[in-house]
Amino acid sequence: MRNDKEDLALLNILRQCEAKEKIPLIDYITDSGEGRLSLSKESENKLVAAKLSERFFDDEKNKLIIKEIQSFGGNSLVNLIRSGKGVSYDEIVRDVASKVGAKVTSTASCEDMENAIIAKIIEKAWDKMSPEDRKEMTEFMHIPAKGPVTLAAVLAAAELGGFATFQLVASVANALAKQIIGRGLAFGANAGLMQGLGVLVGPVGWAVTALWLAADLAGPAYRVTVPCVIQIAYLRQTIAIKNFKICPQGHPQKDPNAKFCSTCGAPIAAPLLQNT
Structure with a gap:
């Protein structure tokens, strides 16, 4: 794996997470164990073994997850130029942000960019919500704003960090997991936090479906980088709260x-x- 600042920060995130929380990353990388053309059989076998037994989930697997995400993040020419190390996580998140239409500054941190990606998805979901859905969502999230400023308050909540950000990131990550690997996230100790998030399932699910179809049609790399970035955003927020x-x-x-x-x-x- 590359050892840029954000890559090492990502390694620290994976070290703090439970094995089951990292399984979606393995599923995204390995296509749920079916394998990908650009993924070596050796890497696939190691990751699938880690998925099947927590005792195989050592730090080598954390680094392998990052290495494979980095490899999918660059095309073959970039990988060749960079001695096969792929691209940094910072570049991957920036690329995904561009893909979904999230505006980020040149100096934005990975966390800032991840939150901007989530905010953009929520913004798309908002257009599909009925007035009743919007009211239920904001009440559930304890967002007091009303009228035309309500969406701005929701998007601010998605980007400012804290519990509301966690709720929105978790809802998007959960919807994407259902879309791609056919099951939601295993929240474990977070289960109590997710009560009531059903209000977000429909509209967020529609937005995620549209996002996934766009990424899926764009090429195989995005089929890995888009869901991985969103899952990592969830892991980061899980640690933060x-x-x-x-x-x-x-x-x-x-x-x-x-x-x-x-x-x-x-x-x-x-x-x-x-x-x-």
Whole structure:
């Protein structure tokens, strides 16, 4: 794998995630174990073995996942010029952002670009929502804006980080997993967080379907890079909110020492995610 700054940051993300959370990346890379022409049989076998047994999911597999994503991120000419190392994750995310029509600055971080990609998908989904769907979505996410500024508030939530960003990223990653590998994400310790996200399933699913069809028609590399970037965005946000607490009504609390909800006053539960 390449060892650029963002590539090493991605390796750190994978090291902090549970094996089951990384399985979708393996499925995207290996076409759910069916193999791809540009994927060596050796790499395929190693990744499938890691998928089947967590004891095979060592740091070598984390690096192999990144290496293969990097390889799919560049065409053969670029790979040849760069001694077969593929392209950096930063370049891959920037390319995916361009593909989906998300505007990013030249200095944007990978996290910023990932969130911009999610915001663009949500923006497309918004057009397919009924007024009732929009109302239910914003109420679920505790977004108070009304009228023409509501979409702007939702898109801001997608890009600013925090629990609302996690909700939107998770809904998109889950919809894409269902579209490509035929099943949603295994949320595990996150299961409680996902309650109520059904309000996003329909419209977000439609937008993701349209995104996937566009990527699928564009060439084999995008069939790997687009879903991988979105899954990595989900993994990044999962780590970011691991110390958040939540009240029984689903209100997130940024204060790690909070004992009562700042929104409704209910007693606060344990952090949303627990290390196991």
